[in-house]
Amino acid sequence: MDVAHQIARVPTLAPALERExxxxxxxxxxxxxxxxxxxxxxxxxxxxxxxxxxxxxxAHLRTSTREHIRRGIKAxxxxxxxxxxxxxxxxxxxxxxxxxxxxxxxxDHEVELAEHLMLFAGQKLWAxxxxxxxxxxxxxxxxxxxxxxxxxxxxxxxxxxxVEGRGADPDFAREAxxxxxxxxxxxxxxxxxxxxxxxxxPLRAPEDxxxxxxxxxxxxxxxxxxxxxxxxxxxxxxxxxxxxGPCVAGRVGLAPCAEGLAGFATAYQLASRTAxxxxxxxxRLAALSDRLPEVLLxxxxxVVSVLVAQTVGPLLAQQGQLAETLLDTLAALLxxxxxxxxxxxxxxxxxxxxxxxxxxxxxxxxxxxTRAQDKFELTLGLLATGRGFDGQVxx
Numbered sequence: 001m002d003v004a005h006q007i008a009r010v011p012t013l014a015p016a017l018e019r020e021x022x023x024x025x026x027x028x029x030x031x032x033x034x035x036x037x038x039x040x041x042x043x044x045x046x047x048x049x050x051x052x053x054x055x056x057x058x059a060h061l062r063t064s065t066r067e068h069i070r071r072g073i074k075a076x077x078x079x080x081x082x083x084x085x086x087x088x089x090x091x092x093x094x095x096x097x098x099x100x101x102x103x104x105x106x107x108d109h110e111v112e113l114a115e116h117l118m119l120f121a122g123q124k125l126w127a128x129x130x131x132x133x134x135x136x137x138x139x140x141x142x143x144x145x146x147x148x149x150x151x152x153x154x155x156x157x158x159x160x161x162x163v164e165g166r167g168a169d170p171d172f173a174r175e176a177x178x179x180x181x182x183x184x185x186x187x188x189x190x191x192x193x194x195x196x197x198x199x200x201x202p203l204r205a206p207e208d209x210x211x212x213x214x215x216x217x218x219x220x221x222x223x224x225x226x227x228x229x230x231x232x233x234x235x236x237x238x239x240x241x242x243x244x245g246p247c248v249a250g251r252v253g254l255a256p257c258a259e260g261l262a263g264f265a266t267a268y269q270l271a272s273r274t275a276x277x278x279x280x281x282x283x284r285l286a287a288l289s290d291r292l293p294e295v296l297l298x299x300x301x302x303v304v305s306v307l308v309a310q311t312v313g314p315l316l317a318q319q320g321q322l323a324e325t326l327l328d329t330l331a332a333l334l335x336x337x338x339x340x341x342x343x344x345x346x347x348x349x350x351x352x353x354x355x356x357x358x359x360x361x362x363x364x365x366x367x368x369x370t371r372a373q374d375k376f377e378l379t380l381g382l383l384a385t386g387r388g389f390d391g392q393v394x395x
Contacts, residue, residue, distance in 0.1 A: 018078075025077035032073055036066040154179055159220040159229060163268050167261035176261055180218055182231055188260065189230040189240055190267035192275050193252040202226055202250025202283075213243050225272060229264065237287050248285045251278040255288040273298040279386075297384050304384045311381025314364045326364070329357040331387060334379050338369045 028035070040062045044051050053061075158176040166172045177184065193202035203226055210217045210230065219228040232240050237256055244252070253274030257267040270288050277294035278284050288295060297304055308316070315326045329347065333354070336342035340354040347354065358369060367374035 022076070022078040025073060026079060028073050029070065029077070032070040033066050036069040037062065039069065040065050151179075155218050156220045159218060159227075160222060162229065162261060162264040163222060163227070165265040167264045173261045180229065181216060182261075186231045186233070186260075188257040188264070188267075189232050189237065189254055190227065190257060190264060190271045191230055191244065191252065191254050192225050192227045192268060192271040193250055194272070194275050195224050195226065196250060196280060200250055202248070202252060203228075203244070204247050204249050206244055206247045209247055210240075210243060215240065215243065227268060227271070237289070241285055241287055244285055248283045250283055251275045251280065252285040253278070253288070253291075254285065270295060293380060293383050297380065307377075307381050308384050311365065311367070311378050312385060313381075314366075315361065316385070318364070326357060326361055327382070327385075327387060329354060330361050330378065331382060333358060333361075333369055334375060334382065338375065 040058075043061065043065075044058060158172075158179050161167070161172060162176060167176065176182070177186075182188070191203070191206070195202065206228060207217050207219055215233060215235065216231040217228050219226065221227075230240060235243075237254065241254060244254075253271040253276070255267040255270040255274060257263045259266075273295045274286055274288045274291050277291050277298045278286055297307075312327065312330070315330065316323055318326060329343065332343035332346045333340070336346065340351050340358060344351040344354045362368055365378070367378060369375060369378075
């Protein structure tokens with residue numbers, strides 16, 4: 001119900017009586033600042049939001065409240081701008097304190113007002129207060145949204161700062177912990193999910209699922225990556241991975257912050273490389289500890305071409321199906337510690353066939369699958385081509 005309908009519910013009075021009521025309200029103008037100060041003190045005492053604000057903001061509240069209470073009294077006294085709507089008067093301030101002040105200050109000391117006219121004056125005020133209550137609900141929602149947006153922006157600003165390495169600054173780290181709700185000793189993890197396509201959503205509502213598991217997290221988008229800071233509490237990295245599993249819709253990497261917030265920038269880089277080491281087009285989440293060789297290669301792209309050429313390059317140069325066959329055999333042998341028997345089981349072929357291919361591999365590459373250094377370099381070379389030990393493409 002709008003203001004006009006609210007006021008219409010009050011009986012219409014003769015103009016002379018209306019003027020008496022307005023003159024009574026006008027008598028409160030001299031007390032407007034005192035009434036406003038009472039309201040301000042009540043807000044500061046009862047509302048945590050205002051009690052925690054800076055002194056200058058509290059002073060602004062006092063000034064603003066004085067202005068709007070004076071405007072409210074003028075509206076009730078018929079002294080306001082005729083074009084000013086009641087809803088505008090009450091939008092930022094307005095309270096039952098006006099009515100209490102009307103009674104407390106004993107306006108009959110300055111003007112005589114019959115009890116039945118006092119009743120009509122009160123009815124008009126309550127009608128206005130009904131409007132005020134509706135406006136307050138709207139204003140509260142609007143202010144709540146604004147505060148949430150401001151807090152969200154502050155949190156994102158701190159996340160950006162952590163990615164940039166500012167967590168090494170003790171003062172910045174302290175402020176970040178306060179803003180993000182982190183304890184000084186809380187173990188944290190960085191999760192990074194690259195946007196391989198602008199329309200992709202690599203992680204779907206991870207904060208909701210983590211919150212249900214009692215895990216706090218904050219998320220942001222930066223440089224083509226969707227990333228989050230996760231406070232894992234007493235959970236292990238593997239347990240966090242398990243919780244995030246159902247949210248995964250793209251490539252996702254995860255790395256613990258070994259040095260707390262001071263190490264978040266490093267964790268961000270490692271989590272990014274972990275995600276980049278995963279096969280494109282396949283939703284998958286992996287922790288840094290499960291992809292160390294791949295992350296090493298992802299962090300040194302200039303070495304990859306040399307590594308491939310010096311290890312598995314000769315196998316790749318073989319014609320036709322032979323190259324694929326030898327690479328699959330090499331992967332099976334490396335996955336089974338060089339055992340032809342176990343490799344044959346994985347490849348579903350005879351052991352002697354594997355032994356024959358093994359000799360071909362050693363001859364073509366000039367490396368021995370019984371020598372630790374050669375096996376290590378062949379392993380890295382195989383990973384650098386994007387092929388894993390299970391024969392599937394990993395990059």
